[in-house]
Amino acid sequence: MPRIELSAGPVDYEDTGGEGPALVFGHGMPMSETQWRKVVPLLDGYRCVLPTLPLGGHRQPMNPDADLSQRGVSLLLGEFIERLGLDQVTLVLNDWGGGQFLVSEGRAQRLARMVLVACEAFDNFPPGPAKAMAQVCRVPGGVWLLTRLMAIPAFRHNRAGYGGMSLRGIPDEIMDDWFAPATRSRAIRKDLAKFATGAPDRKTLLAWSERLREFDRPVLVVWATEDRLMPREHGPRLAKLYPQGRLIEISSSSTLIPEDQPERLAEVLTDFLVQTGAKPARLAD
Template sequence: MDGTEAGVPEIELSAGVIEYEDTGGEGPVIVFLHGLTIDSTVWRKVVPGMAGEYRCVLPTLPLGSHRRPMRPGADLSLRGLALLVGEFLERLDLREVTLVLNDWGGAQVLVSEGRAERVGRLVLTACEAFDNYPPGVPGRAVATAAKIPGGLWLTMRALRLRATRRAPGGWGWMSKRPIPDEIMDGWFRPAMTNPAIRRDLAAYARSTPPKAVLLAWAERMRAFDRPVLVVWAAEDRLMPREHGPRLAALFPDARLVEIGDSYTLIPEDRPEALVASLRDFLTA
């Protein structure tokens, strides 16, 4: 059943209720995905440059910043969330979608599973790839905290402090430029205040399969023959620079764009450059 809560569109999927934003319109559909403990506001500087000409849809995935807890026992593993993205596209009947990833790379599993029939184009923007799950110190910190009783509660409490948010080696390596406190407050509040959200986050954070499995999944993506754009941050601290060209070489129809003066969150650091790259790709 579809509906809204406080004016926010939502849709009920097998794992639970997913909230999303939708700019509407008759143009081609772009679906923007966000990362761990981040929500769709990470795209707030990009969507205005695309909306109107394109229909932009932004789900809030159960990655720690969602406000609606998932059902107890829902499959929130890496593979489970990838398939949930496919279910979201199907339930909204979205076709020939341009699927845009940033930070979280899990939706690539949808491609490796051969379940990306609704995806017409794929954009991989400075995201997890190959065996880089979870990425860097921030990702490993969440994964470690999820295995310790009370660990995620302590982690989220620490993220109330601006010094923790901008600390080198932590979330400070996500973006070169400070993200407004009110935006980060929105990202961290759900897992900070709701134990059911922390339960969902822990279910995902504990689910990373062995590296051999991750690499096998990546290898299977070679079968995806539709256009792919790989946008990589030249100064990224979390996603290895060599993963950009390596991803582009994986697909039969791919192009690589490197963007300077940015860390992982290119939508935060260089939104205008990302909009230009997206527009060029979509009109090619």
Template sequence: MAVVELAAGPVAYEDTGGPGPVVVLGHGPPMDSRVWRKVVPLLPGFRVITPTLPLGGHRMPLRPDADLTQRGTARLLGDFLDALDLTDVTLVLNDWGGGQFLINEGRTERVGRLVLAACEAFDNFPPGPAKALGVVARMPGGMWLLLQLFRVRAFRRMPGGYGGMSVAGIPDDLLVDWFRPATRDRRVRRDFARFARGAPPRDQLLRLAAGWGAFTRPVLVVWAAQDRLMPADHGPRLAALYPDARLEVVEGSSTLLGEDQPELFARLLAEFAARPDVRAS
């Protein structure tokens, strides 16, 4: 695993170094690049980069003054693309949809295509059950207490939370490992809490979302038919919002499309990422 030093701190990533177009796969909290472990081997013709974003599953804490609000994390993602000097990137957002705020920040010059795969959108930051996380993160000691609850398997597997993010089911040892860094390192826990309480209020979210149509390059919206966290109508709404977008609805999957339908998702992604770079004038 490689590490790049950004202004906000270190970010670890894996890079297949493949010969083809660049695909950057994002993830949600508190996950890491392993959420794509089934998909990456199915993209041999691409250069696939999987950063571990500072959403609570990262193992190297960021600087104490790092901006980990939703928009701050989007800017960090933009800094990551800059640091690796990536161009014509197919950027995939799954679960965490905050990468769309790059549009509001005017930071999409390196993004040739955007894949919105069962991710947060509009006023769904964070999605339903996860809204309590932002409340807990504002309470002294609240994040530490919540992480203790995740030591209990029944709590981890609740269908309204992580237990409902995959039809197939997230392997429990992997889920435990995703929560381990924030459980053991108070600095990572600090980062996780800053991200958890960093969503803008609803009215601001909707104003920001109204600006996403400024991204005129190709967009693929992949929505999961059995998703408990991302509203079913958000897929069609996103496809209608972006000027050059199409919608695919995947059966037999919840939020983590790469966990439930890796072959189908890899095929859709490969076909889309291989499109020529058509830039708006």
């Protein structure tokens, strides 16, 4: 897997390459690029770039002084896009919504459009049940305890936690891979704690959200009808916030739409890309 050294430390990524328009995918905590493993193969003709951001599932620890707050990771994502020389990018987010802060930070020049898939928004950082996890991560040894609890099937698959993020269920081998780095590395546990406790207060989050109105390029909001983490009303609210926002709801899915409805998600994503001028390489002519 390729790796790039950024200001905060090393970031691994996958890159399908090719001449098609570039899509950059974000992921949740403590997930990785495998969150999109069912969707990327359905996007033939596009260059899919999938960084594993330092949200706890990353395989190499960040620099000790790295800013891994919501704002810090968002800026790191912008740095990643810039360092790879990507332009006219479609930013695709699911679960973690902090990539939107590239707009509020005035760093969205390389983005041509965004696709927001059942992700954190407004003051929902972290979402509902994850707030308890953030509190655990504030306690010394809390992340270590969390990784041990995640090895217990009854805890791992509890519908009030990660078990509620997918109606189909996240395969154990995928979740093992997501939690393995923090399980084995104290430094990565520290990174995870930084991110999990790095959301600003509600007033700041809402102020940042207001700045999103400045993004005048197309935005597709894809929301799940049976989501336990992202409020149903946030979908239409987000679509209305962005000047060129549009909303599509997908049924029979929870937060991880790439897990529950990958074919439908790939279909609506491709339609949106084509309609907004980002045709796949095979159709570009």
